[in-house]
Amino acid sequence: MINSMTGFGEAAVEVDGLAYSVEIKSVNNRFLKTHLRLPETAAFLESDIEATIRSNIHRGTVNCALHLKNVSGEALFELDSGTIKGYLKQLKEVADSEGLDAKIDIANMLNLPGIIQVVTPDEEKAEKLKETVLKLVAEALEKFKLMRSQEGEVLLDDLKANCKLISKTLKLIKDRSPVVVTEYCEKLLKRVNDLQASAKLELDSEMLIRETAIFADRSDVAEEVTRLAAHLEQFEKHCNNKENVGRRLDFISQEMLREANTIASKASDAQIGGWVIDIKCAVDRIKEQVQNIE
Numbered sequence: 001m002i003n004s005m006t007g008f009g010e011a012a013v014e015v016d017g018l019a020y021s022v023e024i025k026s027v028n029n030r031f032l033k034t035h036l037r038l039p040e041t042a043a044f045l046e047s048d049i050e051a052t053i054r055s056n057i058h059r060g061t062v063n064c065a066l067h068l069k070n071v072s073g074e075a076l077f078e079l080d081s082g083t084i085k086g087y088l089k090q091l092k093e094v095a096d097s098e099g100l101d102a103k104i105d106i107a108n109m110l111n112l113p114g115i116i117q118v119v120t121p122d123e124e125k126a127e128k129l130k131e132t133v134l135k136l137v138a139e140a141l142e143k144f145k146l147m148r149s150q151e152g153e154v155l156l157d158d159l160k161a162n163c164k165l166i167s168k169t170l171k172l173i174k175d176r177s178p179v180v181v182t183e184y185c186e187k188l189l190k191r192v193n194d195l196q197a198s199a200k201l202e203l204d205s206e207m208l209i210r211e212t213a214i215f216a217d218r219s220d221v222a223e224e225v226t227r228l229a230a231h232l233e234q235f236e237k238h239c240n241n242k243e244n245v246g247r248r249l250d251f252i253s254q255e256m257l258r259e260a261n262t263i264a265s266k267a268s269d270a271q272i273g274g275w276v277i278d279i280k281c282a283v284d285r286i287k288e289q290v291q292n293i294e
Contacts, residue, residue, distance in 0.1 A: 001149065001152060001156065001240070001242065001250075002151070002152045002155060002156055002159075002245060002293050002294070003145070003146045003149055003151075003152040003241060003244070003253050003293070003294040004147075004151030004152045004155060004293065004294065005026060005027070005028045005029070005059055005060040005148070005246070005292055006027055006028065006060070006148070006151065006152070006292065007024075007025065007026055007035075007144070007145070007148040007294050008024070008025040008026075008147055008148065008149040009023075009024045009025075009139075009140040009141060009142070009143035009144025009146075010022060010023045010024070010140050010142075010143065011136045011139035011140040011143070012072075012136070013132065013135075013136060014075040015128070015132050016128070017067070017070065018068055019067075019068070019069040019070075019072060019221075020066070020067070020068060020132055020133065021066075021067045021069075021136075021137075022064065022065070022066050022067075022133070022136040022137055022212070023065045023067075023077055023123055023139070023140065023142060024062065024063070024064045024140045025062075025063050025144075025145045026057070026060040026061060026062040026063065027061050028060060028061070028158055028249075028291055028292060029060050029061040032054065032057060032058055032059055032060060032062070033060075033061045033062065034050050034053055034054070034062045034063075034064065035062070035063045035064070036049060036050060036053060036064050036065075036066075037064070037065040037066065038066045039066065039067070041068060041117065041129070042066055042068065042124065042129060042133060044126070044136070045066075045129070045130055045133055047206070048130065048134060049064060049133070049134070049137055050065075052134060052137050052138065052141070052142070056145065057141075057145075057226060057294070058244045058284045058294055059244065059246055060092065060121070060170075060173045060294065064137070065263060066133060067138075068104050072133070080276055083183065090228045091267075095096075095161075097265070101155070103202070107196070109291070110215075117240050118197055127275055131144045134153075136275065139246065150294065151292075152293070155289050155292060155293060156239060158213055158289055159235075159239055159283070159286060159290075160236070160281040161267070162283075162286050162289075163232055163236055163282075163286070164281050164287050165237060165267070165279075165282045166228075166277065166279050166283070167232060169223055169231070169275045169278050169279050169282075170228060170229055170232075170279070171261065172275055173225055173267075173272050173275050173276070175227075175265075176271060176272055176275075177222065196272050215254070219230050221262075221263045221266050221267050221272075223243070224259045224262045224263045224266070225263065227259050228259040228260065228263070228279075231252055231255050231256045231259065232256065234252055235249060235252045235253065235256070235286075244294050245293070246290065246293035246294050249290045249293060250290045250291070253283060253290050254287070254289045255285050256283050256286070257280065257283045257287065260283055261280070263276050263279075264276040264277075264280070
């Protein structure tokens with residue numbers, strides 16, 4: 001079954017005083033692009049998280065955000081006392097050399113580079129962090145894929161409805177095409193008879209046959225109707241495949257539109273022209289929806 005490229009999934013858990021939450025969402029893209037937002041404490045997990053995402057998602061711009069919140073009181077950051085002392089020493093030297101009586105606000109110093117350092121987890125904590133985060137990412141991905149699948153069902157219903165409309169209209173065109181040639185022949189014969197009656201001219205019957213044959217060949221859309229029907233059959237077949245078919249469906253829909261345009265340019269009949277417009281509207285709707293398919 002087809003999947004939508006848009007989706008959202010989230011998962012959260014609290015372990016050892018840390019509240020973890022993962023959010024995954026995506027929008028349309030011809031290819032797969034991933035954007036990760038991780039706290040510095042978990043930055044070492046970037047490649048593992050990306051590999052997990054890529055093994056589950058094949059198209060779309062995917063944004064994954066990991067949030068960590070300390071609920072135990074244990075600090076996730078620490079102050080670099082050496083850097084603070086270095087700043088204080090330099091500030092004191094400047095103040096003494098300029099004869100300034102300046103008061104130093106420690107709170108404001110927290111904004112200086114290098115003051116606050118991320119607490120690097122030891123090997124045991126890092127392994128537990130990795131296990132927890134990857135488990136949450138997998139859980140969020142399952143919810144994410146479920147939403148994509150549900151949206152895909154809605155897209156599939158719409159695609160099938162448009163395919164049915166195209167198939168029905170193609171049958172009308174196929175049935176109408178021979179009648180167009182017959183009507184043209186009758187109109188041409190009537191005009192010839194009128195000319196003969198008014199101008200007393202005699203026209204070669206072979207010329208009439210030749211002109212009708214030229215028109216029949218020029219306006220014959222049987223080949224295009226057959227090809228469009230074949231593209232339609234392939235499109236419906238791939239809609240039911242389990243693999244990711246978004247790009248393939250996009251290509252087939254382009255071929256369908258090309259055949260429809262050829263039928264419109266060859267068919268010298270207003271009724272067929274109107275039906276072709278209906279087909280092109282349906283194909284445009286299909287092309288629009290295919291852009292949302294993974």
